[in-house]
Amino acid sequence: MVAVNPPRGMRDFLPADKARRERVLALIRERYRAHGFDEIETPVMEDHARLHAGVGGDNEKLAFNVMKRGISAETLAATTDAADLADLGLRYDLTVPLSRFYASHRGELSGVFRAVQIAPVWRAERPQKGRYRQFMQCDIDIMGDASSRAEAELISATLDVLDALGLSGASVRINDRRALDALLDVFGFPEADRPGVLITIDKLDKIGPSGVAAELRERGSAASSVDALEAFIAGFEKPTDPFGAAQIRALLPAGIPDEIVEHLVGIGEAVSAARGGAPLEFDPFLVRGMGYYTGTIFEIAHPDVSYSLGGGGRYDGMIGRFLGQDVPAVGFSIGFERIVDLVQIADDAQSRSVVLVHDKDVPVAELLAHKARLVADGARVRLEQRPRNLKGVLDRAESDGYTSFATMSAGQDELEIKPLG
Known part of the structure; x- marks a missing residue:
């Protein structure tokens, strides 16, 4: 008998599995709605140029492109540039479509808009355990608020969702891309080299301080800069003090702008007031790979698992690409495919x-x-x-x-x- 399977990296769900997924999604929707977020829907496809605008990092390379209609065989044989063959693509995340949505409908939305988007996305990943070509994303975003209140709302709402799912005890690792940039400036890395340096630092958990230093030397970074960064990483100890200005200052070299520290402290104070304590941990090596992050970045950690359960950050420059006017924006995404197998919700x-x-x-x-x-x-x-x-x-x-x-x-x-x- 010939096996009839779904495409590689995509899955069928039997009734019991589908019902369990829908129960989890219903609870996520209900809790986010309770926090004042309104659900929207965007098309599964966006313009090819929009998906390849240089803001999606490596995910742009994983986009499924949709070929133009009516291309002749001669044109197809003679063209190697995907941009000449495709005018649309399947969305690889929900942030790019959301930014386009906000630019399209800004006049119909509140000044500070809180959005929920729960939908499948597609990436041409190499299929393996826990990594799929089609998967569900659960995003909340706040547009129009540049203050620390926006991050605090996102973090509080997301931790509330995890509590409701039975995943209490989660904490949030937090950093700021501006702090990372200032840190690399202190150590003497040229601005043009910093994107590549951050990619290497992002591997710290896997290859360790010596591995990071070796890779940076292979990239041609200055020895003095690499030595200073390696010494800083090697001397790093996880914080034991409560989250606050003193903790953040103690974990950063001199020269980090006060406004960055104050913004992070404001987040911690607001989350603490909302939850009776701030389960935040400042991590100066947290990078997150998306190219559109401009400020605060964060990830969910849970003591029962070794991997992140979600993350997000501030992307103040993205909407301006579509609107011609910058709008502050920040978002948080739950890793639905990771958490759905961890929770049991009675039907x-x-x-x-x-x-x-x-x-x-x-x-x-x-x-x-x-x-x-x-x-x-x-x-x-x-x-x-x-x-x-x-x-x-x-x-x-x-x-x-x-x-x-x-x-x-x-x-x-x-x-x-x-x-x-």
């Missing part, structure tokens, strides 16, 4: 789910009348014609989340509902 409908197994000769009118009464009482009902092997039907129903069953013969007035399992 309230399961306690009222019934498989109605009927004989072949039961009139359709009787059958649907019984089903209608059960549905009206709040039950979820599946009809199954009685097979020779009743156990197989009941086992499958139980695996699909049903909790009870009843059998029905022609002319039967009352149903006896019994538990499955």
